Amino acid sequence: MAGYIKIEDDQTFSKQMFCIPQHYEDYLESVMIPKGLILNRTERLARDICRDLCHGPLVALCCLKGGYQFFSHLSEFIINYNGTSGHSVPFSIDFIRLKSYENDGSTNDVKIIGGDDLSSVKGKNVLIVEDIIDTGKTMKKLLEVISQFKPAQVKVVSMLVKRTPLRSSSYRPDYIGFEIPDKFVVGYALDYNEYFRDLNHICIINKEGIEKYRT
Numbered sequence: 103m104a105g106y107i108k109i110e111d112d113q114t115f116s117k118q119m120f121c122i123p124q125h126y127e128d129y130l131e132s133v134m135i136p137k138g139l140i141l142n143r144t145e146r147l148a149r150d151i152c153r154d155l156c157h158g159p160l161v162a163l164c165c166l167k168g169g170y171q172f173f174s175h176l177s178e179f180i181i182n183y184n185g186t187s188g189h190s191v192p193f194s195i196d197f198i199r200l201k202s203y204e205n206d207g208s209t210n211d212v213k214i215i216g217g218d219d220l221s222s223v224k225g226k227n228v229l230i231v232e233d234i235i236d237t238g239k240t241m242k243k244l245l246e247v248i249s250q251f252k253p254a255q256v257k258v259v260s261m262l263v264k265r266t267p268l269r270s271s272s273y274r275p276d277y278i279g280f281e282i283p284d285k286f287v288v289g290y291a292l293d294y295n296e297y298f299r300d301l302n303h304i305c306i307i308n309k310e311g312i313e314k315y316r317t
């Protein structure tokens with residue numbers, strides 16, 4: 103397994119140092135990972151992935167909704183690498199919608215909502231692109247489902263892996279952007295009850311935000 107950037111338990115940035123949408127300012131504790139750093143790390147992940155996987159047709163599978171920003175930027179870097187590294191392979195994309203969270207907890211019931219016709223992955227190298235691994239339940243379910251479609255090989259890249267020793271299945275993806283503390287984070291397409299997806303940076307939600315947008 104390749105390396106990752108470890109975000110320490112007390113490693114945060116002040117909200118006042120970044121552009122934060124006014125409608126969220128009172129509901130965030132701090133910035134954990136600014137978008138610029140996410141993009142820089144994603145560019146290197148694209149190079150690592152291409153060096154390992156780009157020897158045959160590659161299908162990148164976006165785990166909606168939370169994975170869409172990471173998927174979009176990672177795909178762009180893979181396409182650029184494909185075009186400039188002197189070696190290229192056909193790169194196609196597919197989408198699947200998975201949902202298991204309500205408020206800041208897993209319902210332990212991973213629902214696959216539409217997009218589960220994954221016959222396109224048969225015989226291909228598949229890269230599953232996810233935003234975060236927390237308990238690992240979502241990824242465990244997806245890997246079970248995708249294996250039924252007989253892909254040639256499956257690799258998983260997750261932008262974040264949360265340090266959750268007490269409730270994690272200890273599943274580790276093949277590629278990791280950042281290992282983060284056990285805090286509920288939002289932004290860069292990660293949500294809390296569908297809010298905060300329109301926030302650029304990965305931030306820690308505060309108690310007021312948890313109450314304001316609780317269902």
Ligand SMILES: O=P(O)(O)OC[C@H]1O[C@H](OP(=O)(O)OP(=O)(O)O)[C@H](O)[C@@H]1O
Nearest residue numbers: 166167168201202203236237238239240
């Ligand atoms: O490792 P786990 O504990 O399963 O948690 C990780 C999953 O939970 C979140 O999805 P969510 O259910 O919130 O749907 P969303 O992607 O639409 O936000 C997140 O985007 C991951 O897919």
Ligand SMILES: Oc1ncnc2c1N=NC2
Nearest residue numbers: 236285286287288292293
């Ligand atoms: O911190 C988190 N933020 C958003 N979504 C999820 C998180 N952990 N599991 C799912």
Ligand SMILES: [Mg+2]
Nearest residue numbers: 166167168200
């Ligand atoms: Mg998700």
Ligand SMILES: [Mg+2]
Nearest residue numbers: 168203293294
């Ligand atoms: Mg969510």
